[in-house]
Amino acid sequence: MLTSMTLRPCPICRTPTAWEGNAFKPFCSERCRLRDLGAWSTESYRIPEKPQEEHGEGWSEAIPEE
DSSP states (O other): OOOOOOEEEOTTTOOEEEOTTOTTTTSSSHHHHHHHHHHHHTTOOOOOOOOOOOTTTTOOOSOOOO
């Protein structure tokens, strides 16, 4: 009986990697796992921050007269 092996790309090097039985999943190797850990520890991964709205510029709280 043949079983299909699930392959997923390594998030670091994009090498197709077996999911089942892989001690380093989702990475292909310890090297890629450590590269990812290093990127986290040096804060290389960042979520873009939404620019803060400037209050008071071009905004009037006064109610226009009719």
